[in-house]
Structure formats: C-alpha cells, structure tokens
Amino acid sequence: MSAEDRLRYEISKCRNCEACRSHVNFSCLVFPEMFRIVDKERETGEKITTDELMHMINLCNFCGACPCLDIRAAIMEAKTEYMDRYGLGFKIRAIENVERIGKWGGAIPQLTNFLFKNEITRGVLGKTVGIHGERKIPDFPKENFPEWIKSRKENTKSRAEGKKKVAYFAGCTARYLFPDVAKAALEVLERNGIEVYYPEQQCCGMPSLLEGDRKLTLEFTRFNVDRLAVVVEEGYDIVCSCPTCGYMLKNILKIGAYYSNAYLEQIESDDDFVLIPTNNAMLAISGFAKIPKRYLGDILKDEGYFSSINSKKRILVAENTYDMGEYLRMLHERGELDTRLGTVSVRAVYYPPCHLREQRIGRPYEDLLSLIPGLSVDWIDGNYCCGNGGIMGFKQEFHHSSIKIAGRLIGKIKGLNPEVLATDCLSCRLQFNQLIPYKVLHPIEIIKESYRT
Incomplete structure (x- = not known):
C-alpha cells in the first residue's frame, strides 16, 4: 500500500468517526480541511484529488492534538512520499535546515542582523527563500x-x-x-x-521531517x-x-525499534512471541508484554521511517x-535536588508546549517552579497550540494561518496579563515575541535566577 493509499484509508476512518470535526477544529488546520474535502466528495461524488491531499497535509505542524496516532503517521508518510516524488522546492530547502542557518547566520552575526532588518535585503530574502514580510526575525547573538x-x-x-x-x-x-x-x-x-x-x-x-525531507x-x-x-x-x-x-x-x-530482529535477539525473545516493553501491570511479564507472532508477526516489524538506523542504538x-x-523533578523526588532557592518576586504564566504534552510526562516545571519563594504562576491547561510549528510560521503561505491557530492561546495569555511568560519551547518563544509584549523565559532561566539570588 502506498503512503497516499494509507492516507486515504485513514481519512475514510475519520469520515466514519467525525469526533475531530469539533474536537480539534480550534487549534488544527488539518481536520477542518479534511472534513471540507470529505464533505465535497460526499456531495459531488468526485474523488478527493492528490492535489487536495497535498494541500491538506501541508497544513500539519505535528502538534499532536489529534487523538489518533494513525492519522498523524499517515500524514507524515504521505508528505515524505510526495516530496520523494515531486522534490522539495528551493525555498523549503533554504529554510528547513535550521542547523545550516544557525551556523551561517552566526558566523558574522552583525552582518546577518543588518541584512534581516534592512528593508531592501529583507524583501529580497522574502522573495528568494519565502519568509513572510511580517515575520520578525530574531537577532543572532554575538556568541552562540x-x-x-x-x-x-x-x-x-x-x-x-x-x-x-x-x-x-x-x-x-x-x-x-x-x-x-x-x-x-x-x-x-x-x-x-x-x-x-x-x-x-x-x-x-524534526523541521526536515515536517517538510518530508x-x-x-x-x-x-x-x-x-x-x-x-x-x-x-x-x-x-x-x-x-x-x-x-x-x-x-x-x-x-x-517507533518500530522494539519489533526489530536485533532487539528481539538481544532480549532473548522466543520464536513464538514478540516481547514489547510495557508499564501495564496487567499485561507485563517481567516488564514485557507477550504478543503471539502467529497473529501479528507479519505486522509488528521495524519497517518505519527510521528503520535504516540501528534499532538497538535508537532504543x-x-x-x-x-x-x-523531568530530570530535575526526578532529582527532587529522590531528595537529590538543591532546594536552596532564592526569592523571585514575579507574576508569571506557564504554557506547556505541544511536544512536552506528547512526551506524557505531566508538567514537571509545575512542581519545580512551586519551590521558588515569591514566584506566582498561572498554569495554562488544555490543548492550546502557539501555531508556529518550527519553521512553518515563517513561510509566506503559512504565516497568517499560524497567527490564526495562536489566537485562542494569545487571548488566554493576555487575559492573565503576566509580567513573565514561561515556556520550554523556543519555537513558541519566537511566536510569542511576534504577537505579545511580555518577556518570555524558559523555566530553566527562572530556576537559574532563583539559585543566583
């Protein structure tokens, strides 16, 4: 089955479920577009075209708000298949390699910052690499x-x-x-x-993965x-x-690494069962779930995106x-964290970013920041998304959509009117610096200041 066929199959399941028609339409561009083309297909009888699918998946910033992992994986596979088929344009190649941008931009930061702020050169850069004219470009520091x-x-x-x-x-x-x-x-x-x-x-x-490269x-x-x-x-x-x-x-x-032959041999899995690590006490035998190979052996294989990389190393x-x-909270739970923290008299709001939520580790900074004397923190709950999606918010064709996604979150933050906005995600920081006037810090910077005082 091709990646496009799998995507069509997953869309057919979404069509029969429709929970996400209302569940994620406030912070996701993919599902409203999906149901638009699904409804059109129902009304006209005309099959959803490849161009419509490509447009839909290019709206995905992998925020993780969708409750079904299958549709997320199908979107990424289809995006990669399309890029393999049609190639990446120059503009995407120019901005997807954040590593290269960082090294080149930081080589002569004063010149880079001048070029990004000069109206003429900024206009040329916008046309050649596709960065939206209203998108603020952060300064490159003197020393990275x-x-x-x-x-x-x-x-x-x-x-x-x-x-x-x-x-x-x-x-x-x-x-x-x-x-x-x-x-x-x-x-x-x-x-x-x-x-x-x-x-x-x-x-x-992650940036190149999102672009299908x-x-x-x-x-x-x-x-x-x-x-x-x-x-x-x-x-x-x-x-x-x-x-x-x-x-x-x-x-x-x-993903898929636990199904590889190399890993199964390492843990001495027998010929009849696949052993998969699990925390589920009902399923686990010495920390593993036993899955009969005769039922799922042809399905549970390491044949995914990263299967060419050594599975044991990935694990x-x-x-x-x-x-x-998470690491600092673990130290605290063991009684190994230095809790001699000084007063930080600041009223802050903390936003947990999408990819922290996807790690399923809770909100460790909620526990850590509560240890700091004088610090008052409001916590933002719910599946809000800043909308930036790494480099996606910088693109000419995605900039306004990025701002639209951020609307509910920005309204929530403005309503709380903090002195400081704290978030772990620096892509989110770029978006917040674009849209709101508050000082934005990583929680680790607040903890550092508390130690210093």
Whole structure:
C-alpha cells in the first residue's frame, strides 16, 4: 500500500468517526480541511484529488492534538512520499535546515542582523527563500552556544565513577539564537553536582521531517544516534531543554525499534512471541508484554521511517533521554535536588508546549517552579497550540494561518496579563515575541535566577 493509499484509508476512518470535526477544529488546520474535502466528495461524488491531499497535509505542524496516532503517521508518510516524488522546492530547502542557518547566520552575526532588518535585503530574502514580510526575525547573538562551550575547559567527558553525568542536547534554537537558555541549563545542572558534557550534535531532525525531507532527516538523526549511543554506554543520561528535541529522541526515533530482529535477539525473545516493553501491570511479564507472532508477526516489524538506523542504538538513546524538567523533578523526588532557592518576586504564566504534552510526562516545571519563594504562576491547561510549528510560521503561505491557530492561546495569555511568560519551547518563544509584549523565559532561566539570588 502506498503512503497516499494509507492516507486515504485513514481519512475514510475519520469520515466514519467525525469526533475531530469539533474536537480539534480550534487549534488544527488539518481536520477542518479534511472534513471540507470529505464533505465535497460526499456531495459531488468526485474523488478527493492528490492535489487536495497535498494541500491538506501541508497544513500539519505535528502538534499532536489529534487523538489518533494513525492519522498523524499517515500524514507524515504521505508528505515524505510526495516530496520523494515531486522534490522539495528551493525555498523549503533554504529554510528547513535550521542547523545550516544557525551556523551561517552566526558566523558574522552583525552582518546577518543588518541584512534581516534592512528593508531592501529583507524583501529580497522574502522573495528568494519565502519568509513572510511580517515575520520578525530574531537577532543572532554575538556568541552562540557552541562557540561559548568551546571556551570552557570543563567540556570534557568525566571518568568519575558513581557520579551523576549528563550529556546535554541543546537543540538548534538554544544553540544559535537563545544561548542563555543553554547556559542556564548547564548552570542549574552543575549547581546540583552533575557532571555535564556537551557532545557533538546536529539538528534533531524534526523541521526536515515536517517538510518530508527523508534524506536530510535521516542524515541528522543517524549522526545524533551514533554519538549519543556512545555517551549512554559511558554512563551518561541525555537531557534535552527543548521539548521538540526530547520528543524526537524519546518517542519518534524508537517507533518500530522494539519489533526489530536485533532487539528481539538481544532480549532473548522466543520464536513464538514478540516481547514489547510495557508499564501495564496487567499485561507485563517481567516488564514485557507477550504478543503471539502467529497473529501479528507479519505486522509488528521495524519497517518505519527510521528503520535504516540501528534499532538497538535508537532504543538505547530513547530509554536514556529525559526532558530537563523531568530530570530535575526526578532529582527532587529522590531528595537529590538543591532546594536552596532564592526569592523571585514575579507574576508569571506557564504554557506547556505541544511536544512536552506528547512526551506524557505531566508538567514537571509545575512542581519545580512551586519551590521558588515569591514566584506566582498561572498554569495554562488544555490543548492550546502557539501555531508556529518550527519553521512553518515563517513561510509566506503559512504565516497568517499560524497567527490564526495562536489566537485562542494569545487571548488566554493576555487575559492573565503576566509580567513573565514561561515556556520550554523556543519555537513558541519566537511566536510569542511576534504577537505579545511580555518577556518570555524558559523555566530553566527562572530556576537559574532563583539559585543566583
């Protein structure tokens, strides 16, 4: 079955269910468009065209609001198939590689910032690479995080036995646009007696995955998995301050890996059953669910997007990766977190980003920020989305849709009128800087300030 055929099959299931007609129409562009073309097909009898499907899936920013994983996977597979078939345009190739943009833009930041602010050059850039004229481009810092970390003699692997060790995965936006976030992450971890190592790393691959660029996505992910698997074997935990990077490393990369022959041989699965790790006490036998091969053996295979990357390495990385807040909360639960926190007299609002919610780890910063004296925090509940979708909000054809998606969330934040808006996602920060006047901080920056006071 082709990816387009699978997408049509999933749409047929949505047509028979229709729960999402009202469930996610407030923060998602895909389902309103899906039901529009489904209704048209019903009324006219004309089959949904490939062009209509391509338009629909290009509206998806992988926020995770849809309750059914199958439709999400089908959209990503179809987008990749279409890009393999028709190719990526120059404009997409120019902006999808955030790693390259960060390195080039940060090489001579003063010149880059001038070019992005000059009306003439900004207009030329808009026409050539497709960035919307109203989209604010953040300043490139004088010194990005990779440059800063090179000046630290401390960035070496620890050989200490029995000491907590973290390999920090910073993410492109923290590395090249908001280095203070990455610096704060290191400072907080080191304050808690943790040896921090910054391994060689590239983009997590989510931006190129969303654009359907299989080649670039696999190039990035293979690079990261190969290097991160090594540091895990050396006793490091991987910690991400970016929820999108964490979602990619923890959740997306391991899809199908537990069904691979290499992994099943490693855990000594027998010929009759597939053993799958599970936390479900009703299903688990020594931590595994036993699934008879005679029923599902032809289905449960590692044949997905990332199957060309070593399955055991993917699992090793996924099972040893933590969100920054998740890791600090874990330290606190063990009584190992330094809770000598100073007063921060600020009224804040905290927005949990989409890809943090998708990790299914709760809201760790709710527990952590509550430890800070003087800090008042309102928590935003519900499946709100900022609408930026990584690079999608920068595109000429998606900019206004991006703003539309953000409308409910922005209204909620303005109603609370905080002094500071806190969120883990730096893509969300870019959107908030575009739309509202409040100071935006990563929660780790607030914790850092509390330690300093």
